[in-house]
Amino acid sequence: MSGAEGSRIIKREKSIGRAVTGFLLTWESLLFIFLAAVMVVNSLLSKVFLDPANLFDATLNFTEKAIIAMPMIFVIILGDIDISVASIIALSSLFMGMAGAGGAPTPVLILIGLGVGLLAGLVNGLIITRFDIPAIAVTLGTMSLYRGISNAVLGDKAFTKYPEDFGSLGQGYAIAGLVPWQLLVFAAIAIIAAVLRNSTVVGRYTVAIGNSKTAARFSCVPVERVRLAVFAATGLCSGIAAILLTSRIGSTRPNIASGWELDIITTCVLGGVAITGGKGNVLGVIVAIFLLGFMKFGMGVLNVPGKVMNIITGALLIVAILLPRTVESARRRRLSR
Amino acid sequence: MKRILKRRETTLFLSLVALMLLVTLRSSTFLRPGNLNSILNDTCALLIVSLGQFLVILIGGIDLSVAATMAFTGMVTALINQYNPGIPAWLMLPIGAAIGAGLGSINGFLVAFGALPPMIATIATMSIYRGFVYVFSKGAWVLSRDMTPGYLALPSTPMLGLTSMVWITIGVILLAWVFMRYTSSGREVYAFGGNKTAALFAGVRERKVEMIVMTLSGILAGIVGVLWVARYGNAHSETAAEFHMQTVAACVLGGVSFVGGSGTVVGVVIGALFFGVINNALTVVHISPFFQMAIQGVVILVAIVSNTLIDRKTQMKLIARRKI
Numbered sequence: 001m002s003g004a005e006g007s008r009i010i011k012r013e014k015s016i017g018r019a020v021t022g023f024l025l026t027w028e029s030l031l032f033i034f035l036a037a038v039m040v041v042n043s044l045l046s047k048v049f050l051d052p053a054n055l056f057d058a059t060l061n062f063t064e065k066a067i068i069a070m071p072m073i074f075v076i077i078l079g080d081i082d083i084s085v086a087s088i089i090a091l092s093s094l095f096m097g098m099a100g101a102g103g104a105p106t107p108v109l110i111l112i113g114l115g116v117g118l119l120a121g122l123v124n125g126l127i128i129t130r131f132d133i134p135a136i137a138v139t140l141g142t143m144s145l146y147r148g149i150s151n152a153v154l155g156d157k158a159f160t161k162y163p164e165d166f167g168s169l170g171q172g173y174a175i176a177g178l179v180p181w182q183l184l185v186f187a188a189i190a191i192i193a194a195v196l197r198n199s200t201v202v203g204r205y206t207v208a209i210g211n212s213k214t215a216a217r218f219s220c221v222p223v224e225r226v227r228l229a230v231f232a233a234t235g236l237c238s239g240i241a242a243i244l245l246t247s248r249i250g251s252t253r254p255n256i257a258s259g260w261e262l263d264i265i266t267t268c269v270l271g272g273v274a275i276t277g278g279k280g281n282v283l284g285v286i287v288a289i290f291l292l293g294f295m296k297f298g299m300g301v302l303n304v305p306g307k308v309m310n311i312i313t314g315a316l317l318i319v320a321i322l323l324p325r326t327v328e329s330a331r332r333r334r335l336s337r
Numbered sequence: 338m339k340r341i342l343k344r345r346e347t348t349l350f351l352s353l354v355a356l357m358l359l360v361t362l363r364s365s366t367f368l369r370p371g372n373l374n375s376i377l378n379d380t381c382a383l384l385i386v387s388l389g390q391f392l393v394i395l396i397g398g399i400d401l402s403v404a405a406t407m408a409f410t411g412m413v414t415a416l417i418n419q420y421n422p423g424i425p426a427w428l429m430l431p432i433g434a435a436i437g438a439g440l441g442s443i444n445g446f447l448v449a450f451g452a453l454p455p456m457i458a459t460i461a462t463m464s465i466y467r468g469f470v471y472v473f474s475k476g477a478w479v480l481s482r483d484m485t486p487g488y489l490a491l492p493s494t495p496m497l498g499l500t501s502m503v504w505i506t507i508g509v510i511l512l513a514w515v516f517m518r519y520t521s522s523g524r525e526v527y528a529f530g531g532n533k534t535a536a537l538f539a540g541v542r543e544r545k546v547e548m549i550v551m552t553l554s555g556i557l558a559g560i561v562g563v564l565w566v567a568r569y570g571n572a573h574s575e576t577a578a579e580f581h582m583q584t585v586a587a588c589v590l591g592g593v594s595f596v597g598g599s600g601t602v603v604g605v606v607i608g609a610l611f612f613g614v615i616n617n618a619l620t621v622v623h624i625s626p627f628f629q630m631a632i633q634g635v636v637i638l639v640a641i642v643s644n645t646l647i648d649r650k651t652q653m654k655l656i657a658r659r660k661i
Contacts, residue, residue, distance in 0.1 A: 081456075127638070127642065131641075131642055131645045131646070132645065133641050133642070133645050134594075134595040134596065136399070136595055137589050137595050137637075137641050138638070138641065140582065140585060140586060140589060140637060141586075141589075141634050141635075141637035141638035141641065142634060142638065143582070143634070144582075144586070144630050144631070144633045144634030144637060145630075145631055145634025145635060145637075145638065146634070147630060148628070148629070148630030148631025148632070148633065148634045149631050151627045151628070151629075151630050151631065152625070152627050152628045152630075152631045154627075155625065155627045156627075254627075262401070262460055262463075265460065266460055266461075269457055269460075275454045275456060275457050276454060305471065305476065307467060307468045307470075307471035307472075307476075307574055308468055308471065308472065309468075310464035310465070310467065310468045311464065311465050311468030311469065311472075313464060314460075314461040314462065314463070314464040314465040314468070315461070315465060317457070317460070317461040318447065318451070318453070318458070318461045318462075321451070321453060321457065322451050322453075325451075325452070
């Protein structure tokens with residue numbers, strides 16, 4: 001088929017009706033519709049829901065997870081996975097707690113939190129890239145190890161001594177005392193992630209590696225260096241999340257943030273990142289974060305127990321993945337008839 | 338002889354024996370039959386569920402819903418037992434297996450017909466199944482005083498010197514071994530995991546393999562759920578929390594590769610026993626149980642790194658031997 005002929009066929013495919021359904025079928029717009037529905041239902045259920053202060057406070061429940069979801073997008077696009085992120089929070093929080101108990105001031109605590117996170121991420125990345133072991137196996141090991149260290153040191157005790165100004169990191173407000181600091185941190189990281197994904201060579205590299213490592217290697221993509229950097233960044237962001245979370249709840253226990261890794265991966269997948277690698281973008285995940293966050297918030301207002309919320313998020317995950325595919329295949333079947 | 342020595346299972350088995358000897362040096366009570374028996378009983382649940390997990394990892398997937406399935410069948414059978422004590426307790430095992438088969442085939446359906454990757458399908462169903470445990474029990478616990486003595490005795494009935502739980506485990510191991518080695522379905526699972534495209538061209542049906550694997554994993558978790566609840570005498574929505582990760586860890590330690598297609602029943606059995614011995618050894622030599630998780634992590638990391646290094650070495654040898 002010649003090029004001109006091909007483009008004519010493509011043009012014919014793009015009739016207006018199809019363009020509209022095509023747009024509605026993109027993942028992001030589907031998520032936006034879901035999100036809008038959740039907001040409408042929530043505001044009908046509760047009169048105070050749309051109050052700005054209330055809305056901003058609701059974000060406190062999910063910004064820490066959202067911060068880790070940003071680098072996780074890249075991890076999953078690479079075709080890897082990192083299930084040690086919640087354990088990195090535990091480890092990072094442990095060292096901050098130790099330093100806090102020793103009387104360290106807030107800036108030192110921040111540096112420790114970031115440093116431990118980065119180091120833990122580097123360890124993951126180094127083992128994965130040096131020995132060429134599947135990321136899920138390595139992070140399964142470090143997931144046990146990192147939280148295990150926290151367990152071994154703390155046992156059933158907890159660190160609760162932190163400097164007074166440390167607490168303002170995770171629960172302070174900026175801009176007219178309305179917007180939580182956390183949300184601004186997340187916004188900054190999200191912008192960096194979006195720029196990296198859409199307008200830099202690193203973003204293209206991750207997609208290339210996720211589609212075919214071998215092909216990427218033959219195209220002079222520094223595969224192992226990119227993977228190492230992404231795992232290090234995931235560790236660093238887990239460190240940031242650890243600082244904010246520790247500051248917000250004001251204590252370090254070994255079971256801090258337990259089970260978060262699956263929540264974060266769920267958010268990424270719901271946001272349209274293909275778990276098989278090679279596909280995904282930042283905007284979709286951001287919408288998914290707010291969708292899940294506000295949905296849980298709304299159910300919380302309704303006094304729905306956490307376990308029942310999990311049924312609904314689980315079902316949503318399945319529906320959100322199956323729905324576009326079913327519609328698409330139904331459309332194809334109609335066309336081929 | 339050389340072939341036996343070269344196998345990964347042998348190395349693993351030898352390190353298991355070495356570990357046991359090491360513990361014996363520190364504590365003379367370790368090798369007593371009573372203690373060995375308790376290790377065996379403690380490891381049975383992990384052994385059985387890991388064999389199901391093994392099948393799923395073989396086809397390149399992972400089943401994160403096994404622990405939730407256990408909680409589900411445990412709770413449902415405990416509730417049946419509580420409100421209908423007249424129903425014979427042994428019937429709970431087939432009921433648990435049947436419910437497990439149902440839950441597993443839901444996973445299988447999502448994977449085979451919804452084309453969801455097993456990891457995503459089971460992340461979703463794990464929260465759904467656990468959520469329903471909460472709904473069924475209305476958030477309350479079922480305690481041992483609510484259960485009949487027959488139900489509580491399900492895993493601990495002595496038979497020919499061993500408990501019923503150990504006999505069930507031995508049966509499952511034998512069945513799994515025969516299934517993987519001598520049935521066409523078992524060979525299809527290996528073929529499908531090793532090279533999907535080649536297997537499809539050889540006439541392996543993708544959906545059939547995925548359904549079989551996910552359903553079997555559900556059945557095994559379903560049976561263990563009943564035994565677990567009866568053994569510990571309580572059922573609640575957090576029963577066996579995080580247990581799915583332990584089953585994955587046992588498979589990894591047993592030399593099952595996440596790339597798919599490689600691993601053996603014997604390897605998984607030794608991998609699970611390894612964890613059983615470590616956990617028991619910690620208490621015997623008086624190390625705080627809080628160290629258990631960290632040690633488990635180190636063991637997993639050492640196992641996967643050494644496995645990779647050994648693999649690479651043998652591959653290099655093969656390449657060197659080739660005449661060009």
